[in-house]
Amino acid sequence: MSRQLLSALFTGLLALPLSAVALAEADINDQADAEKEIAELPSNLLETARSLKQQGLEDQLAWDLTEELLTKVGPRFAGTDGDRAAVSWALTQFRELGFQNIQAEEVEVPRWVRGEISAEITAPYPQELVAVALGGSIGTPEEGIEAPVLQVHDLEELESLSRSQVEGHIVFFSQRMERRRDPSGYSEAVANRSAGPALASEKGAVATVIRSIGSSDQRVAHTGGTRFPEDVKRIPAAALSNPDADLLERQIETGRPVTLRLRLTSRNLEPTTSANVIGEIPGSDPDAGVVLLGAHLDSWDITPGAHDAAACVGIVTTVAHMIRQMDEQPRRTIRVVLFANEEFGLSGARTYAENRRNRIDEHYVGIGADLGAFEVWRFDTVINEDAMPVARALHQLIEPLGVEMGSNEGYGIPDFIPLRALGMPVLDPLQDAAPYFDIHHTINDTLDKVDPEQLRQNVAVYAALTWMAANMDVELRPTPDADD
Incomplete structure (x- = not known):
């Protein structure tokens, strides 16, 4: 923001009530902090993020993955044949897309028959x-x-x-x-x-x-x-x-x-097993930690779960693959986790967190998708308050996509609940929930409800944020809601 523009804004403030002046000054200070932070980021880092954002707007892979999961697997309720088919499908996709350190982490899940x-x-x-x-x-x-x-x-x-x-x-x-x-x-x-x-x-x-x-x-x-x-x-x-x-x-x-x-x-049966499907894009610095991209693989039994959450699987998988294809390696490892049984108890999330309880600090930040693939309209966070200028700088990257700056009182996806309790920071793109809850957990959550253009906007937002998170040098801990 130029000095001339700042001067003009402050001149206009003189005619406002004191409360309005204070609010406007705060907004200007926030904007100035954000511009300072983004100006201090390496230009090549920003250029790559903008390039990934544009690539996301032209992406086809997220749609292809969403369509294939819904066509070849369909409903994938925990412990069912559909669930097992989804795990097999995801492992195959990760291998074909060139992910590394691929694993199916065993998870015990409840078994319920409708x-x-x-x-x-x-x-x-x-x-x-x-x-x-x-x-x-x-x-x-x-x-x-x-x-x-x-x-x-x-x-x-x-x-x-x-x-x-x-x-x-x-x-x-x-x-x-x-x-x-x-x-x-x-x-x-x-x-x-x-x-x-x-x-x-x-x-x-x-x-x-x-x-x-x-x-x-x-x-x-x-x-x-x-x-x-x-x-x-x-x-x-x-x-x-x-x-x-x-x-x-x-x-x-x-x-x-x-x-x-x-x-x-309806009846309950004995628990059975499923799996978290995990794959990585290795970073150049093994000590820099991981950026966790999360979505859940399962759906309720009555629905193919296009928005909840096949499209989310498509988004996070595509973003990781886009970064893998770049000539430049990210500093941090990007880890994609497709969690088991989010719908009926967060089984996969609890298992993942428990298995890494002593290594939680390796998680630099989590970025999740579980509100469908309607347009991202707001950007929330769960990070150290001192890092908020950087969050506002990140927002500047995605603001042209129609994204508002939210608050540091974000939620993240349900699968991040156990990790948030252990102190993992979260960057939280928020999709439009109004149409999402029209079809949520119903037979109507089908592929025709997914708009390819809105899906691409999601990929663009997530790609820019993921690249910056994988490379920026700022401490995001301690988080506001971490347990002592």
């Missing part, structure tokens, strides 16, 4: 409902379960009720997920699914249904996992499509008693 489901209102106005079992649910007796419905908004309302008010009912969580560009709407509602059935069971409910934790207005239900502590009795649990949840609410609003019949054949 079975069949039927749901219907039996009174006061009988109607069939579209529903899907939640992962971890048990089945009903052969004849099903029929019981009165007790509507609650969320966990807090259920917690306020006595056991006598809940006992013998099918509890219906009616909270609607808000459709937003960031994932906050999902975060606010998802506890109904993950913890609601267990709480309902503790209070004597015979089953649970929830409004789908998703924003689709189509008559499809969103699945997902639920958790029952060891000392809590498992009960049948299902999600209703949003239109059917609306119907159930309307019948309850008539003031007449509403009864529901559920029949599920």
Whole structure:
């Protein structure tokens, strides 16, 4: 920013309220810090990052990988034949793309079979409902379960009720997920699914249904996992499509008693094994650590999981391959990890972190993809506050792609949770979550929902960030949320 422009900006600030002046001065200082940091980065490093960004915008490999995984494998739920086929497919891709130090790291995963489901209102106005079992649910007796419905908004309302008010009912969580560009709407509602059935069971409910934790207005239900502590009795649990949840609410609003019949054949089996698929692009400096590119390989059983997360597999694999093809070797090793069983318990993430607990410091930074391949619109971080000028400098590289600067309160992907707890910093590109949660965990998460141009924009963003992370010289630790 020129001195003349800075002078003009400060002159204009004189007419503003003091609070606005302070904010504007902070923005200018942030901009100046970012420009100073980016100016101090080696010009050849920036030139390469910009070249990779342009190459990403012209990329075809990410689409080809996504299409092939969905066509040749399809659904790949943990412990199934599809899961095993996906691991084999990924190992083959890594070998063909020239990755090194390839391994299938064994992971124990739970084994759950969805079975069949039927749901219907039996009174006061009988109607069939579209529903899907939640992962971890048990089945009903052969004849099903029929019981009165007790509507609650969320966990807090259920917690306020006595056991006598809940006992013998099918509890219906009616909270609607808000459709937003960031994932906050999902975060606010998802506890109904993950913890609601267990709480309902503790209070004597015979089953649970929830409004789908998703924003689709189509008559499809969103699945997902639920958790029952060891000392809590498992009960049948299902999600209703949003239109059917609306119907159930309307019948309850008539003031007449509403009864529901559920029949599920879900069951839990003995754990089995899957694998994290790992491959590397070696760096020139063995002591500089690794940049971890992460995505999960599995999907729920009812969906091919195009956005969740086949396209994410395509993005991180392509970025590593692009850097491998360069004449210039990255300083840090780039490690791609396709995690096992993210959907039903983070099994692969926990295994990976535990196996490297004593080597966590080798992870310079993690960059993950698990919000689909809709357009990246924001860039968050989880790094040392002193390194934020560098984060703003990185943002300058990707800002022309339509990416806003976010905060240092990023989340990263779920598979990074165990690593973040150990102190791994995170660079966090954030995709548009609004369309993502329309199809998340549904039968509609198919290849036709992936826009090739948006997929290429993702590759461009990730490529520029990965190259800079693999070569820049700045300390990103300690992170704001690392455990002591």
